[in-house]
Amino acid sequence: MSGVSRRQFLLGSAALGLAGCSRLGWGEVTPVVNTPGMSMGHALRDHRNLPAPSASYKTGTVILGSGVAGLAAGWRLARGGYKDFMLLAGPEHYGNAAGGAFGALQYPKGAHYLPLPSMESRHVRDMLFDAGVIEADPYALKPRFDERVLVHAPDERVFVNGRWEDGLLPLQGQPASEREQQARFFRYTDQLKQATGADGKRVFCIPVELSSADPHWLALDQQTFAHWLDQSGYTAPGLRTYLDYCCRDDFGAVASQISAWAGLHYFAARAGQAANASEGAVLTWPGGLNPLARHLAQSSRAQWREGMAVRVDETRSGVQVLCAEQTAQGWRTFTIEADRAICAMPLHVAKYVVPQINSYGFDAASHMPPHAAWVISSFLLDGFPAEEPGAALAWDNVIHGGRGLGYVVSTHQDITWAPPPQTVFTAYQVYSDRTPQQARQWLEHATPAELYEEAACDLRVVYGRRLRQCAIGLDITVRGHAMASPAPGFMHNAGLKALRGHDGKILFAHSDLSGFSVFEEASWWGVRAAEKILG
Structure with a gap:
């Protein structure tokens, strides 16, 4: 594609200790790194x-x-x-x-899911009905969606203390104070889904333009989400790690860097429902x-x-x-x-x-607005690496407190009796530990070894050497200005x-x-x- 700068480099077993091991034997993994818009953008800037x-x-x-x-x-x-x-x-x-695609196996090079649209997101409902994703009652409280696009179970899991748990918040072995704060936080954000301002509008909406302009609620925008959490007594380590993950996932920054209004909006604005799916379901391909x-x-x-x-x-x-x-x-x-x-x-x-x-x-x-960098890395796997104990492989797999944002499985939506012979794990990474400018400078000059380390950071925590025994391809997309924070x-x-x-x-x-x-x-x-x- 014109305007896309491509760098190809070899990651061999001698250079990085990574070798693709498929059922066909040992071979070399040759990743492709995509930097869409970089050369054209820099030409424009300069x-x-x-x-x-x-x-x-x-x-x-x-x-x-x-x-x-x-x-x-x-x-x-x-x-x-x-x-x-x-x-x-x-x-x-x-x-x-x-x-992108490895043969018939498709994978995302950017966003990978869409929450169920709320009543205010009529434009999204129009699009989904037009595309056949909403099959009936597009403007009802609970439309009916195409089952093939609703995320299948198990939808998410978290890796903590060497094993997998269902959901994205660790529960096993957590003290009572941690569990109490988690429950209190979600009770509060559930209440916010129905809260209205003095102007009669819902406080938190998607699209954001339809949200209430009540100054009482907009005052949340003058402080960080982390400050609001501290003031509200949400200090439990597990909860705070999870909330930082949510902020990094949607905004490219941690709770101490984003608006409290935005942090609460993440949980309170997503009020979409479906006639044939549970609350909180998402759409994915x-x-x-x-x-x-x-x-x-x-x-x-x-x-x-x-x-x-x-x-x-x-x-x-x-x-x-x-x-x-x-x-x-x-x-x-x-x-x-x-x-x-x-x-x-x-x-x-x-x-x-x-x-x-x-x-x-x-x-x-x-x-x-500040723009955060995003790196999306898709590993073509010949077979599935053996799993650690606990919950089974899910669509979304997150390491609690991990450097990355976890990974999604491209074949998860396949309806088959047996696992496919090959799959794609797509891992996501942001750089909230540095300024956006520092992240872009680092990505522009990163060596092949450094880029691979970023791509594999979460997968190596879980699979170690088992990853190299399955990986036979790698596609990396670097987005220097991926999202506004x-x-x-x-x-x-x-x-x-x-x-x-x-x-x-x-x-x-x-x-x-x-x-x-x-x-x-x-x-x-x-x-x-x-x-x-x-x-």
């Missing part, structure tokens, strides 16, 4: 000199970016009967909803959210064009977009003239692409508020507008931008 445009195109609306926000915008335009639009793919098709992203792309029937936006300017009649594509022969540029543009790109890119963004009320120096004050960010409300020739659509990165938020802003086009 103001690389580009050749003069070699072509020009015209359209009614141009969507800049093919991540979830851009795809949702195209899907909504098509549903509204609007056909005169073009989608500029950007550096990576599908963005954080990208997927072997390829993560990629099948859903592909459905949005196909439904929009948009004209796709390769390349990324370099500059967007308003003109008397509309907008002009200077675009660049990195080809085997070098850089190529072209222009797109349109009536309006939807900038469905992260704000750390938009600040370079939209030179007049300050005039819309967004000052990058003071309004830019909702630091204290994000709900009061005047720049984000200005871009959310902006309605002009240039519109903005990205999960960054919400301050954190989830499918529901990204798709919401894509739909909202499209509805402004539709009038």
Whole structure:
């Protein structure tokens, strides 16, 4: 794919002590490391000199970016009967909803699940009904979902003290004080799911724009989640380790780095239910959210064009977009003239692409949310490594207090009598122990050995040498600006508020507008931008 920088390196048994051992015998594992958007993004940042445009195109609306926000915008335009639009793919098709495959085995290269949509997430229900994932009653309290997409049991387990336990909170051998705090915390967050502010709105909603604006509740945004937990008496070590894991998983930062409002929102806003699944169930595919992203792309029937936006300017009649594509022969540029543009790109890119963004009320120096780095590593396994005692292999497998975020199993949703001969374990890693800038610098210069150590950190805790006896392939995706982190004050960010409300020739659509990165938020802003086009 154009715009994707690929580095291939060899991890042999002599260099790193890792050798693939399949039923065919000993061999070498040759991982591929993907750094989507890095080369094009750095060229944009460094103001690389580009050749003069070699072509020009015209359209009614141009969507800049093919991540979830851009795809949702195209899907909504098509549903509204609007056909005169073009989608500029950007550096990576599908963005954080990208997927990969080892032969027939699919795996995620980004987000890997979607919570059941709440009543407020009508736009997500529309998408899921359109895709056939919701089979009946899409707007009822409890729609009926396709059983193949509802996560199968066992759905999650945690590794603690050398054995596996069901769920993600360790319970065995925990003191009474630990269990009491866990129960009290979840009683409180369950109550918050129904809490309303003085304006009559639910306090915590997805999409976040529909949440209550009651100042009493928004005051939570002025302190860290860790501070709120301390003040509320939630100090039990097991609970705090779990809550740090949740914050790292969704926000790329620990509880001491994120807003208390965001920390409680994580638990209280997810109120979706299903007629044929238990509370807390999620939707998942072997390829993560990629099948859903592909459905949005196909439904929009948009004209796709390769390349990324370099500059967007308003003109008397509309907008002009200077675009660049990195080809085997070098850089190529072209222009797109349109009536309006939807900038469905992260704000750390938009600040370079939209030179007049300050005039819309967004000052990058003071309004830019921090962006955490994310590494997704998929191991192709020839067979399954022997398990430690306790709960059986689940869809989501987490090491309590581990360096990483655990791993998901791509073949978990398969309905077969016997385990498949091969599978893919996809491990996730964030870097909350350092600043986002430090994490990006480290990832940019990391050696092959260091990248592998990060990829395998959780799997080695559980499997040790058993991992090397099964691993025959490894695909690593490095996302330097994977997700916005909702630091204290994000709900009061005047720049984000200005871009959310902006309605002009240039519109903005990205999960960054919400301050954190989830499918529901990204798709919401894509739909909202499209509805402004539709009038």
